[in-house]
Amino acid sequence: MFILEGSGYSIIEGEKVEWQAGDALYIPPWSWxxxxxxxxxxxxxxxxxxxxxxxxxxxxIDCREEAG
Known part of the structure; x- marks a missing residue:
């Protein structure tokens, strides 16, 4: 995942990872x-x-994204 704009954070398998524009994240397969x-x-x-x-x-495979 490459962040183009904005800032925030992700919870990956219970671990909080903060990110901002220009950052790249690796999300392991099958991880929540x-x-x-x-x-x-x-x-x-x-x-x-x-x-x-x-x-x-x-x-x-099941991918879900909530509206909003």
Whole structure:
């Protein structure tokens, strides 16, 4: 995950990782994670890649994102 704009933090397997524009995060496969924007007046934009085709070929994959 590469942060293009904004700042916030992620919880990855229970560990808090703070980030800002220009940072890159590695989220291990199958790990529980959440992302949070720390400034409600600014937008966070990020790029995220996945190997979803491989994961789908070996079993179920479930990606959810809440609106807002």
């Amino acid at each position: 994670h959440q992302h949070f924007n720390t400034d409600p007046d600014k937008v966070v934009r990020y790029l995220c890649g996945t190997n979803a085709p491989l994961l789908q070929s070996v079993g179920d």
